Amino acid sequence: DTEVTQTPKHLVMGMTNKKSLKCEQHMGHRAMYWYKQKAKKPPELMFVYSYEKLSINESVPSRFSPECPNSSLLNLHLHALQPEDSALYLCASSPLPTNEKLFFGSGTQLSVL
């Protein structure tokens, strides 16, 4: 299994909603990442979990809250988002936390109304 699975694929939410994005990998990778990607831009790093501990937070607003329940799962909890947060949210994993050979999921296309 060489896949990173993300759910849901699409999400529309209002600014007062609370929702969660989910990511799963079964490759035994020890690093997992959340990226945000706007149209025609490269992915922008949000968070890195290394051995299930948060190792990098790229100054992301607190309305985004990551969680790593175990080595295979990564969640991103969303609350009180703004319309400018609308984007493609990509999850990735890598064998080690060395930023090499990242495997990406297909992403969640998020629209905030």
Add this chain to the structure above:
Amino acid sequence: EDKVVQSPLSLVVHEGDTVTLNCSYEVTNFRSLLWYKQEKKAPTFLFMLTSSGIEKKSGRLSSILDKKELFSILNITATQTGDSAVYLCPRNAGNNRKLIWGLGTSLAVNP
């Protein structure tokens, strides 16, 4: 400023053509350079380059790194419409710092 510059930003070719995509970077520590293909959603890993002059090859795709001149190229021979995508070449500076991404090259292969 630590950055990755890709050129051209966009390219339109016909099936069967050969294309060369360029990626230049500034050296502030260097661990590896990666190539990804992004069609609609998930970027797909293509190559990881760490040493100069050693070509990586996978089917019609090949890539090479020049650490002296600070660039990499991605070659695609006998292009097919399925090669249409954005190609990204992030650089890994090591020390567990984040990847540095360029804007990508958008390739369109027309039948």
